[in-house]
Amino acid sequence: MNTVVSGIRSTGNLHLGNYYGALKNFIRMQENNRCFFFIADYHSLTTHPDPTILYPNVKSVLTEYLACGLDPEKSAIYIQSDVPEVVELYLMLNMHAYLGELTKTVSFKDKARKQPENVNAGLLTYPTLMAADILIHNADQVPVGKDQLQHLEMTRNFAKRFNNFYKVEYFKEPMAYNDGTEPIKIPGLDGSGKMGKSEGNCIYLADDAKTIEKKVKKALTDQGPTEMNSPKPDCIENLFTIMKVVSTPDTVQYFDEKWNTCEIRYGDLKKQLAADIIAATEPIREQIAYIDAHPEILHKAVTRGKELARESASKTIKEVREIMGFRNF
Ligand code: TYM
Numbered sequence: 001m002n003t004v005v006s007g008i009r010s011t012g013n014l015h016l017g018n019y020y021g022a023l024k025n026f027i028r029m030q031e032n033n034r035c036f037f038f039i040a041d042y043h044s045l046t047t048h049p050d051p052t053i054l055y056p057n058v059k060s061v062l063t064e065y066l067a068c069g070l071d072p073e074k075s076a077i078y079i080q081s082d083v084p085e086v087v088e089l090y091l092m093l094n095m096h097a098y099l100g101e102l103t104k105t106v107s108f109k110d111k112a113r114k115q116p117e118n119v120n121a122g123l124l125t126y127p128t129l130m131a132a133d134i135l136i137h138n139a140d141q142v143p144v145g146k147d148q149l150q151h152l153e154m155t156r157n158f159a160k161r162f163n164n165f166y167k168v169e170y171f172k173e174p175m176a177y178n179d180g181t182e183p184i185k186i187p188g189l190d191g192s193g194k195m196g197k198s199e200g201n202c203i204y205l206a207d208d209a210k211t212i213e214k215k216v217k218k219a220l221t222d223q224g225p226t227e228m229n230s231p232k233p234d235c236i237e238n239l240f241t242i243m244k245v246v247s248t249p250d251t252v253q254y255f256d257e258k259w260n261t262c263e264i265r266y267g268d269l270k271k272q273l274a275a276d277i278i279a280a281t282e283p284i285r286e287q288i289a290y291i292d293a294h295p296e297i298l299h300k301a302v303t304r305g306k307e308l309a310r311e312s313a314s315k316t317i318k319e320v321r322e323i324m325g326f327r328n329f
Pocket of ligand 1: 005006007008009010016017018019020021022040043129130131133134142143144145146147148151184185186187194195196
């Protein structure tokens with residue numbers, strides 16, 4: 001049986017990108033794998049969040065995990081900071097992670113540009129913490145969106161390097177989960193390449209119908225096609241990309257034809273897109289409301305998840321310490 005590990009940072013509510021890029025695959029994978037899904041609260045510290053929002057952020061991601069269908073009976077669902085073994089492995093892996101490769105990481109360069117006043121060591125070693133999350137359970141597969149593939153490649157390098165240095169075949173080289181389709185990137189509604197919390201262009205799973213309608217209505221468009229069968233500009237292609245994940249193939253084809261014949265009306269396209277996003281996310285909002293009214297569900301889920309995760313993690317740490325030469329007196 002394959003071991004699957006993945007997580008999402010606790011930086012606020014989950015958006016369509018998190019859901020279609022990652023969470024939907026978590027849910028698919030929990031059926032026939034040994035799964036560990038966590039909330040990456042340590043990773044959220046790189047931007048120095050106010051302590052008062054740390055807990056509510058973890059709580060909302062946990063609620064949304066469960067509302068989307070992650071099942072504590074099938075997966076270990078836990079909070080990263082509940083498993084101290086991860087931090088120990090992070091320290092060990094950092095001894096074999098080099099400044100050159102860490103500074104070259106796309107996400108590091110990006111963040112260093114966006115927050116020049118706070119280029120901290122945690123930001124630099126973000127990929128080693130992520131590798132520790134994955135290797136602590138010796139994962140085979142990691143379901144992530146496209147933007148995380150470089151981190152996964154670095155995880156494989158760290159695993160290989162550890163094995164070579166200590167002359168063992170201990171860590172597996174974890175692969176991105178691929179359900180046969182390309183890793184997905186959900187674009188923003190502002191014409192930008194990626195839907196993301198820091199970009200402020202998100203539709204959240206918890207958004208109500210009115211909010212979703214308003215956000216889609218405001219999405220960036222152009223003046224419309226002037227030539228038959230012309231390529232779509234990015235802002236329009238983006239709306240179609242979202243439509244492909246929430247709407248039926250017939251709907252996508254209908255608007256594609258309208259585009260190709262220059263008969264498209266963006267008002268109609270947006271109305272349909274908003275209705276399909278609302279329909280796709282409505283059951284999740286119902287579950288969120290249910291869990292909010294029954295908070296004991298959260299406690300039960302993470303208590304069990306922590307137990308399972310620590311059982312697996314402490315076995316790994318014991319073996320890694322052995323390999324590295326630590327001995328008890
Ligand atoms: P985070 O919180 O940035 O994103 C969580 C997951 O959502 C995916 N994602 C997207 N997918 C498609 N389109 C988008 N617009 C989009 N936005 C986000 C991300 O690819 C990711 O899979 N470093 C991770 C969290 C993490 C982790 C791990 C993941 C920490 N440790 C170990 C896997 C294994 C992250 O940045 O998540």
